[in-house]
Structure formats: structure tokens, C-alpha cells
Amino acid sequence: MLAKASRGEYAAEALENIPDPFCCRFFKPTDAENPSSIKVAPDVRSLITFRSLNLMEQWPNQGAVRRDLCRNVMIYFDAPTKAKLIDRFIRLIKPGGWLYIGHSESLLGSHPGLHLMGRTIYRRDP
Ligand SMILES: C[S@@+](CC[C@H](N)C(=O)[O-])C[C@H]1O[C@@H](n2cnc3c(N)ncnc32)[C@H](O)[C@@H]1O
Numbered sequence: 001m002l003a004k005a006s007r008g009e010y011a012a013e014a015l016e017n018i019p020d021p022f023c024c025r026f027f028k029p030t031d032a033e034n035p036s037s038i039k040v041a042p043d044v045r046s047l048i049t050f051r052s053l054n055l056m057e058q059w060p061n062q063g064a065v066r067r068d069l070c071r072n073v074m075i076y077f078d079a080p081t082k083a084k085l086i087d088r089f090i091r092l093i094k095p096g097g098w099l100y101i102g103h104s105e106s107l108l109g110s111h112p113g114l115h116l117m118g119r120t121i122y123r124r125d126p
Pocket of ligand 1: 102
């Protein structure tokens with residue numbers, strides 16, 4: 001999956017629901033003769049690092065993040081594990097930063113300092 005993500009190549013239909021200005025800016029045809037395949041634009045691709053991480057283990061110390069996207073992963077964890085993980089996310093996210101989870105998920109219990117801003121979108125206190 002990491003190799004696939006790192007290639008950043010998709011069937012053109014994958015962009016169907018993405019507005020045109022974003023498609024043009026962030027994706028390019030993989031090959032001019034094959035418009036059915038598109039690729040993440042090189043300048044965007046160069047900003048992304050792909051690595052595996054077991055959320056249950058120690059995390060690399062890379063400093064605080066502005067946005068944390070953890071979609072449909074906590075569905076595997078029991079309530080205490082999920083609560084601990086969310087607390088770790090809160091510590092990881094910069095003040096005013098964002099946490100995005102899957103649309104079928106919710107944060108259990110109370111997590112002071114994290115506020116619901118939209119459908120499964122949370123913001124840490126600035
Ligand atoms: C339902 S998939 C969601 C994949 C993707 N985030 C998405 O929304 O399409 C759940 C993912 O959680 C990952 N996962 C499960 N336990 C994990 C853990 N302890 N640490 C990191 N990832 C985990 C699985 O490997 C799987 O890729």
C-alpha cells in the first residue's frame with residue numbers, strides 16, 4: 001500500500017468528484033498519450049513522505065502537526081485504547097490545529113481542548 005500511495009497514480013475516474021481547479025493544480029496526466037491515468041503533480045508529491053507507523057507503539061518525534069488525518073482506523077480499537085490514542089493526537093496537534101476522522105466514527109467521551117467544527121472534523125483550542 002505504501003508503494004502504491006508513493007506512486008500517486010490513479011485512474012482518471014478517481015477525480016470525478018474533485019473540482020476542476022484542484023484537479024489541474026494537483027494532478028497531471030501520467031502520460032500524454034494515456035489520459036485515463038493521472039498522477040499527483042511532482043511539486044505536491046515532493047512534499048509527502050510515506051512511512052509505516054504502528055499507532056500502538058512509539059511515534060517518531062517530528063514535532064507538532066497542524067493537521068492530523070486518521071480516517072477509519074480507530075474502528076479497530078476498544079474504547080480505552082481509542083481514548084488514549086485521541087489524547088496522544090491532542091498532544092501531537094499544534095494549538096489551533098485540526099483532527100479529521102472517518103465519517104462513521106466519533107470521539108468517545110470528553111476530550112477537553114478539542115471541539116467539533118464540522119462532520120467528524122475537530123479543532124484543538126488555539
Ligand atoms: C478501514 S482501513 C482505513 C484505511 C484508510 N485510512 C481509509 O480511510 O481508506 C483501516 C486501516 O487501519 C490500519 N490500522 C489498524 N491498526 C493500526 C495500528 N495499530 N497502527 C496503524 N494503523 C493501523 C489498517 O492497516 C488499515 O489500513
